[in-house]
């Protein structure tokens with residue numbers, strides 16, 4: 001997918017301008033509250049009309065002020081998923097789902113109800129009224145209704161914000177599965193960097209009604225490490241743990257990680273803050289941290305008043321962060337061999 005946007009829009013005291021080209025499957029739209037993220041999405045969907053500019057998806061013009069071209073919302077084939085499911089209360093689940101399908105012109109109908117029901121695991125809900133569904137079920141049905149309208153692009157405006165952490169990560173899995181299975185690219189809006197990293201490869205950074213930056217999501221996370229209250233979050237995919245000394249031992253790199261949390265489901269994701277990694281020059285005589293990993297510095301970079309340290313630990317990578325005096329004492333430089341000490345309780349299970 002290639003999305004070309006060059007638009008301007010004024011709302012009295014707030015003016016918005018965006019000029020970018022996004023390609024690929026997953027693009028994040030990241031920025032603080034009020035910066036203009038939803039405005040961007042509404043302009044692309046056709047819910048707001050730009051004062052001037054162009055919006056082109058895969059060579060097809062949706063809006064061009066110079067040619068007075070403005071394709072109506074329902075013909076843009078751009079689907080939206082919002083924070084709240086907004087299901088039709090008088091229709092059951094199946095009828096809610098088919099609402100989008102019936103509105104899609106027959107030549108574009110390639111995703112069927114049964115395909116969709118499998119991916120979202122909502123087959124058992126089809127005859128239910130929507131008022132007695134759980135929050136997560138409602139959001140799955142809402143995603144399904146949008147996907148059945150067979151969009152060429154999905155715009156997701158904070159679809160996870162109203163969900164608690166557990167549900168959030170379940171819905172992330174469904175959103176990604178739907179995009180992958182049906183080949184639908186998406187723009188994912190959030191002000192959460194963690195959600196951004198789980199959902200997008202590249203990101204548009206929105207600030208004060210402007211696209212301030214466009215970069216890989218990973219680069220954004222590294223650049224924000226110093227200002228973030230939680231540091232840089234290392235995301236680790238671990239599986240096949242063994243029980244050892246009442247801890248879970250997960251194979252990792254050329255060794256293993258000992259972790260307190262985790263039920264041992266396959267494909268489990270864990271997070272570890274860069275601030276929970278202690279770096280040492282020498283192997284300590286005794287230490288309470290259960291993980292003591294030999295590693296090599298592959299990069300060091302400034303972030304705020306701190307130094308980020310990228311480490312290679314037996315073929316796997318971690319990012320730690322230290323203060324400037326600590327970096328000097330440790331003589332941090334590329335190629336330096338160090339030990340990383342991590343408590344077994346420092347890992348937090350994401351899903």
Ligand SMILES: Nc1ncnc2c1ncn2[C@@H]1O[C@H](COP(=O)(O)OP(=O)(O)OP(=O)(O)O)[C@@H](O)[C@H]1O
Pocket residue numbers: 011012014031032033034035036037038039040191
């Ligand atoms: N129809 C409108 N009329 C007037 N002002 C508007 C309109 N729509 C948006 N705005 C203003 O545009 C600015 C950006 O709003 P927008 O909803 O795009 O921000 P956002 O980044 O999505 O914020 P949040 O993360 O809180 O949802 C706000 O100051 C808002 O009040």
